[in-house]
């Protein structure tokens with residue numbers, strides 16, 4: 314099957330699961346964070362001298378990214394829960410389609426949902442910076458760069474949660490492990506670069522806090538993790554079949 | 558010509574042998590009835606044909622192909638219904654079939670045809686989760702038939718159906734080789750049921766193949782060995798009983 318068809322197939326499967334409404338609602342909730350936060354104390358933020366995007370993200374990204382990662386973890390669980398709940402997976406494994414193809418179809422859906430989240434949030438940050446920081450020119454380039462970086466940082470987390478969800482037949486097991494991993498990730502000290510490369514910790518990183526070199530290293534790490542997690546999943550699925 | 562052939566096919570779970578060196582010959586275009594009591598190894602054998610579980614010994618060929626090299630190719634040729642119903646509970650019957658249709662690359666019309674064939678058309682918009690057991694079984698059958706595959710593997714397809722449903726599905730299965738030019742491997746506990754559908758029979762007990770051949774050959778064999786033959790069900794029970802006693806004696 315073509316990639317497009319695989320994605321369409323997975324989109325058909327998530328009907329009535331509340332997957333898309335959850336991401337839309339979650340995105341709007343996360344988007345409200347900078348607006349509400351700034352609306353309550355505009356003078357505090359407007360008085361700062363840093364670029365508006367840095368101020369807005371610095372004050373709100375921790376909260377916003379937390380929502381993003383939790384939604385990604387829950388979304389991944391839903392994507393596999395529908396396969397396991399009524400044993401649809403058994404039917405799938407007797408059809409001429411690779412289990413790894415299904416995995417990558419789901420990964421594409423999850424990453425697209427992540428794009429949706431980030432897009433809503435980017436619009437909000439853009440609006441806030443225009444509304445409260447009118448002294449600066451419209452910061453669209455900075456926002457695009459930041460959110461491009463956020464998307465890259467979200468991909469390994471999405472793949473890892475999906476791999477976790479595919480390994481656990483029980484929704485609550487994968488959800489529990491995922492949430493624990495996310496909270497563990499928030500406790501990782503920012504100065505320990507190696508530790509912040511934990512896939513669930515990367516979505517919390519902000520480019521405004523780092524130099525170009527460090528940003529590049531994060532980007533490389535995210536790409537590397539994406540490849541490693543994908544390859545591992547393909548191997549795990551193969552091995553699981555052998556021991557079935 | 559045999560479309561499925563096994564040579565000494567064996568499956569062991571730890572020390573327990575579920576399928577023990579069986580040699581099956583399933584002729585193309587036949588309805589092959591796979592018969593045996595609970596735990597005989599019918600489902601296990603069928604799962605091996607679908608690549609759901611790996612043989613621990615022996616081998617088999619399906620339409621000239623083998624696992625795992627031709628896995629996807631073999632699965633393109635098989636429509637299957639194995640044990641417990643499997644479906645997406647959050648989707649309707651129709652949407653469930655549409656998922657299968659997309660994977661098999663079939664035209665849109667195949668979904669309504671399959672629904673019609675198994676008599677699910679009035680319930681097509683209902684969530685599969687809310688189906689009764691018999692309706693789930695029909696949905697599974699529709700999912701097996703939808704691609705008009707050359708090989709059908711049906712594990713107790715009449716399980717959970719009412720008497721009318723059983724009759725319908727039996728008639729359907731019997732008509733399949735002519736309608737779709739396919740081979741059907743169908744399992745059951747009841748010889749009386751298999752007798753009505755199958756032109757070839759394989760009898761399995763404790764993982765071993767006790768008999769393989771036509772219903773007539775079974776009668777001849779049974780008469781020769783002094784088993785009752787006025788009723789084939791009695792023949793089957795006598796055969797299983799003799800085998801169990803022999804196994805008991807060997808222990």
Ligand SMILES: Nc1ncnc2c1ncn2[C@@H]1O[C@H](COP(=O)(O)OP(=O)(O)OP(=O)(O)O)[C@@H](O)[C@H]1O
Pocket residue numbers: 570575593594595596597598599600601602746
């Ligand atoms: N995953 C497994 N692990 C261990 N033993 C198993 C497993 N699957 C099946 N068995 C054993 O293999 C034997 C054959 O099981 P199988 O399901 O093939 O029987 P069957 O002929 O389909 O029976 P039924 O008519 O009840 O469906 C049984 O004794 C069963 O306990």
Ligand SMILES: [Mg+2]
Pocket residue numbers: 599600601640712
């Ligand atoms: Mg069985």
